[in-house]
Amino acid sequence: MAVLELDDLSKSYGAVRALRSTSFQVRAGEIFGFVGSNGAGKTTTMRITLGVLTPDTGEVRWAGRPIDHATRSRIGYMPEERGLYPKMKVGEQLTYLARLHGLGAAQARSSMERWTETLGVDGRRDDEVQKLSLGNQQRVQLAAALVHEPDILVLDEPFSGLDPVAVDVMSGVLRDRARAGVPVIFSSHQLELVEAISDRVGIIKDGSMVAVGGIDELRQVGAPRWAVTTAVTTPVTTAGDDDTAWVSDLPGVRAVGSEQVRRAGGAATRVEFETTHEGSEQAVLARATSRGRVEHFGRVTPTLTELYRDVVSAEGSDDSPDDTDGDEATTEVTS
Structure with missing residues (x-):
């Protein structure tokens, strides 16, 4: 062919x-x-x-x-x-x-x-x-x-x-x-x-x-990414407050970010994290269970936009004149 x-x-x-x-x-x-x-x-x-x-x-x-x-x-x-x-x-x-x-x-x-x-x-x-x-x-x-x-x-x-x-x-x-x-x-x-x-x-x-x-x-490039959503009873002061400290000290785990959603009587917290050791995600699941009811746990499937952002960020940034190639000015991917 x-x-x-x-x-x-x-x-x-x-x-x-x-x-x-x-x-x-x-x-x-x-x-x-x-x-x-x-x-x-x-x-x-x-x-x-x-x-x-x-x-x-x-x-x-x-x-x-x-x-x-x-x-x-x-x-x-x-x-x-x-x-x-x-x-x-x-x-x-x-x-x-x-x-x-x-x-x-x-x-x-x-x-x-x-x-x-x-x-x-x-x-x-x-x-x-x-x-x-x-x-x-x-x-x-x-x-x-x-x-x-x-x-x-x-x-x-x-x-x-x-x-x-x-x-x-x-x-x-x-x-x-x-x-x-x-x-x-x-x-x-x-x-x-x-x-x-x-x-x-x-x-x-x-x-x-x-x-x-x-x-x-x-x-498949890079560390696997996971997400866990837990219903917690602690009050939420500000929507979007970071709540990743409870996973950050686990070996082979890197917290990516968190999201909090207000609910009557409590809140749900969604935390994304990456694992560098096989089985590390199970330690996160065990700790999440001890904090409250786990509503969701699973692998995160990144979009191409997220893959693009991760790949380009991993390559670093260089704003020198060598970055231009004579292309016409257009609206391009920048995130």
């Missing part, structure tokens, strides 16, 4: 290091969510994949062979900044772009009709792009990436500015393309969405990949 390989990519702009030995793979039929803060290196990576930029070191391969001009013509690219002709009509523009990629006139027209209908802009084929809403412009931009039936999809912030209905439509299109065997790589700051549709996720920071894997794989 064909694989898109990004192998040891490095790129500098003068003294600014945009990419630092960046490597990962996107398999055929896989949706790969690419996340990172503004300036982390996502757009530079995508432009190298497309051939717009040349890496200082490293190579991009498709099916084991370096990407050449013929392969690049089979890539569907959606830039973060819209790259459409604003005064050209939607249908004419998409047909023109399909012809540029080698489709015959009839095939180009048919493909334009198919994708404008699929993406819900078939009624706007005779409108100039500049007269469309931002959401519809985004749909047309995706159609431009799809109209030549590409073998690879590279999408930079494809969900930006879309309403929930349009997000569902676009998510369905990406899943459909993946089912057809197309490798899909996309960036987004909407981590809940990335988690929902991605087969694997790559997290990039300061030009380096700091984590790559499926969501379940990434959840």
Whole structure:
């Protein structure tokens, strides 16, 4: 099965290091969510994949062979900044772009009709792009990436500015393309969405990949996290008061935080903690039982947002100029 390989990519702009030995793979039929803060290196990576930029070191391969001009013509690219002709009509523009990629006139027209209908802009084929809403412009931009039936999809912030209905439509299109065997790589700051549709996720920071894997794989990184909710009879003075001291002295246990909820006649306290020793969670459970009625006890399943925060925090912070890579200023993941 064909694989898109990004192998040891490095790129500098003068003294600014945009990419630092960046490597990962996107398999055929896989949706790969690419996340990172503004300036982390996502757009530079995508432009190298497309051939717009040349890496200082490293190579991009498709099916084991370096990407050449013929392969690049089979890539569907959606830039973060819209790259459409604003005064050209939607249908004419998409047909023109399909012809540029080698489709015959009839095939180009048919493909334009198919994708404008699929993406819900078939009624706007005779409108100039500049007269469309931002959401519809985004749909047309995706159609431009799809109209030549590409073998690879590279999408930079494809969900930006879309309403929930349009997000569902676009998510369905990406899943459909993946089912057809197309490798899909996309960036987004909407981590809940990335988690929902991605087969694997790559997290990039300061030009380096700091984590790559499926969501379940990434959840295995770091110490296991648990939560225990106990009904206690001691009065609560302030909602949200910290109440972790009772677990902090246990060996192999690190309290993460607590949450208190007022109730008639008492309160419930939920404490999250991490364990570094096998069986440490049982000591927490035993102590919680001695304090009051245990209402809940179990493993915490972190969201991608929490995983992202933990991974990036674990890597430390560096605000030096090397952190920027020439990406356009956008609203990105910062937490």
